[in-house]
Amino acid sequence: MDDKLIDLLVDKISEKLNESQSFLVEASGRHVHLSRKDIDALFGEGYQLKLDRYLSQPGQFVSRERLTLVGPKGVLQNVVILGPERADSQVEVSATDALTLGQKVPIRESGNIENTPGITLVNGNRSVTIDKGLIVAQRHVHVAEKDAAKLNVNHGDIVKVKIAGENRSLIFDDVVIRVSEKFATVMHIDYDEANACGFTKGIKGTIVK
Amino acid sequence: MDDKLIDLLVDKISEKLNESQSFLVEASGRHVHLSRKDIDALFGEGYQLKLDRYLSQPGQFVSRERLTLVGPKGVLQNVVILGPERADSQVEVSATDALTLGQKVPIRESGNIENTPGITLVNGNRSVTIDKGLIVAQRHVHVAEKDAAKLNVNHGDIVKVKIAGENRSLIFDDVVIRVSEKFATVMHIDYDEANACGFTKGIKGTIVK
Numbered sequence: 001m002d003d004k005l006i007d008l009l010v011d012k013i014s015e016k017l018n019e020s021q022s023f024l025v026e027a028s029g030r031h032v033h034l035s036r037k038d039i040d041a042l043f044g045e046g047y048q049l050k051l052d053r054y055l056s057q058p059g060q061f062v063s064r065e066r067l068t069l070v071g072p073k074g075v076l077q078n079v080v081i082l083g084p085e086r087a088d089s090q091v092e093v094s095a096t097d098a099l100t101l102g103q104k105v106p107i108r109e110s111g112n113i114e115n116t117p118g119i120t121l122v123n124g125n126r127s128v129t130i131d132k133g134l135i136v137a138q139r140h141v142h143v144a145e146k147d148a149a150k151l152n153v154n155h156g157d158i159v160k161v162k163i164a165g166e167n168r169s170l171i172f173d174d175v176v177i178r179v180s181e182k183f184a185t186v187m188h189i190d191y192d193e194a195n196a197c198g199f200t201k202g203i204k205g206t207i208v209k
Numbered sequence: 210m211d212d213k214l215i216d217l218l219v220d221k222i223s224e225k226l227n228e229s230q231s232f233l234v235e236a237s238g239r240h241v242h243l244s245r246k247d248i249d250a251l252f253g254e255g256y257q258l259k260l261d262r263y264l265s266q267p268g269q270f271v272s273r274e275r276l277t278l279v280g281p282k283g284v285l286q287n288v289v290i291l292g293p294e295r296a297d298s299q300v301e302v303s304a305t306d307a308l309t310l311g312q313k314v315p316i317r318e319s320g321n322i323e324n325t326p327g328i329t330l331v332n333g334n335r336s337v338t339i340d341k342g343l344i345v346a347q348r349h350v351h352v353a354e355k356d357a358a359k360l361n362v363n364h365g366d367i368v369k370v371k372i373a374g375e376n377r378s379l380i381f382d383d384v385v386i387r388v389s390e391k392f393a394t395v396m397h398i399d400y401d402e403a404n405a406c407g408f409t410k411g412i413k414g415t416i417v418k
Contacts, residue, residue, distance in 0.1 A: 095404035096305055107376040107407070138376065160380070167316040167347065169382035171369070172405075195304035196381075196405035198316070 021151055022204040023141065025163060025187045026056060027194035030097050031080045032067055032121065033090045038130065042067070042123045049083040056186045057142060059084065069093070070120040070127075073102020090133040091119055094190045098136060108135040109176055139193060140176045141205070142183040151207060155179035161187060161205040165198025171208060172197075230360055231413040232350065234372060234396045235265060236403035239306050240289045241276055241330065242299045247339065251276070251332045258292040265395045266351060268293065278302070279329040279336075282311020299342040300328055303399045307345060317344040318385055348402060349385045350414070351392040360416060364388035370396060370414040374407025380417060381406075 039047055049063035063083045069076040069091065076097060090113055098105040103117055118131040141161065143153060153159060157177040163170060187205045248256055258272035272292045278285040278300065285306060299322055307314040312326055327340040350370065352362060362368060366386040372379060381402070396414045
């Protein structure tokens with residue numbers, strides 16, 4: 001084979017390999033997860049969140065209910081509640097939202113809410129003030145257990161992910177890998193990050209070594 | 210020399226090299242540049258913008274005057290005007306701002322405003338509607354001519370820049386290099402990008418090959 005043919009083959013093979021190692025990227029807007037106790041307080045004893053639409057993660061859904069977040073300096077209205085209910089309430093906002101609320105908010109992995117600030121949640125004339133759980137979510141890739149070997153990653157790995165957005169390609173470092181048999185393989189970033197990488201719906205990410 | 214010593218030397222030397230090849234990163238908020246004609250219309254014939262403070266780029270300054278931007282669906286108040294005046298008015302916003310205004314805004318290099326949308330600028334009871342010039346600024350590094358060789362870049366190059374922000378390190382691709390004897394060597398990103406990379410004041414960027 002001549003050199004050109006070899007180059008062509010290498011290009012085609014690596015393109016194919018990259019394709020199989022890429023995954024969908026989704027931009028998550030601000031949202032709230034609620035505990036049973038906080039649903040009771042905000043919507044009434046035993047209230048069940050109503051399904052609006054399912055999300056890419058199996059069983060996770062956008063509910064029809066909305067809440068208002070009240071921070072020290074500002075308010076965010078019409079904030080989505082995701083179901084199903086969780087052990088602890090958690091509020092995920094962007095760094096831009098944190099500025100609007102007037103609250104310093106740490107970047108945390110979902111569920112890791114020790115020593116995070118609280119916030120007041122309002123539904124009409126009912127309200128709850130949680131004493132922790134307000135975070136900026138660390139960018140992460142949900143990896144289905146069956147895909148972990150193919151992507152060559154383990155739960156807890158910190159990786160770099162390349163996103164080829166229009167005019168704004170970038171490589172996110174500090175991306176945490178979360179592996180579970182309950183997950184679909186999808187990367188989640190917030191709206192600040194989506195804006196910074198030229199996000200469009202259906203865009204793919206690829207882990208770079 | 211033994212292997213450990215060599216490794217240590219390589220680490221120390223590359224650290225030193227990286228240091229000399231790094232530059233300050235600044236986050237630019239939304240701002241307006243105005244032509245003489247538009248200053249006349251918004252502030253009166255022959256009006257001179259008043260200096261508030263100088264910026265890192267020699268001669269460029271934040272003025273004391275502010276404007277309101279009126280888009281199809283929303284308004285941004287108290288927007289900074291940068292001086293001195295330019296040949297063409299130009300309004301630089303973030304993708305988040307574009308959403309607030311309700312206007313699709315392209316990512317463009319400063320000055321490249323053909324076929325960009327216009328916007329209405331308001332100062333009290335005076336207003337001007339520009340027919341083009343509304344852009345999301347492409348991330349860029351201003352490079353002083355004397356630093357271009359050291360950084361191994363030429364005007365117009367598209368490079369990758371690593372930013373080691375807290376918990377949110379990333380590598381921006383599609384960064385344009387602008388070389389001029391009038392520039393100080395500083396990288397400019399917008400607030401979306403600043404939020405995505407864990408920006409803090411004084412943070413440095415490094416070109417990666």
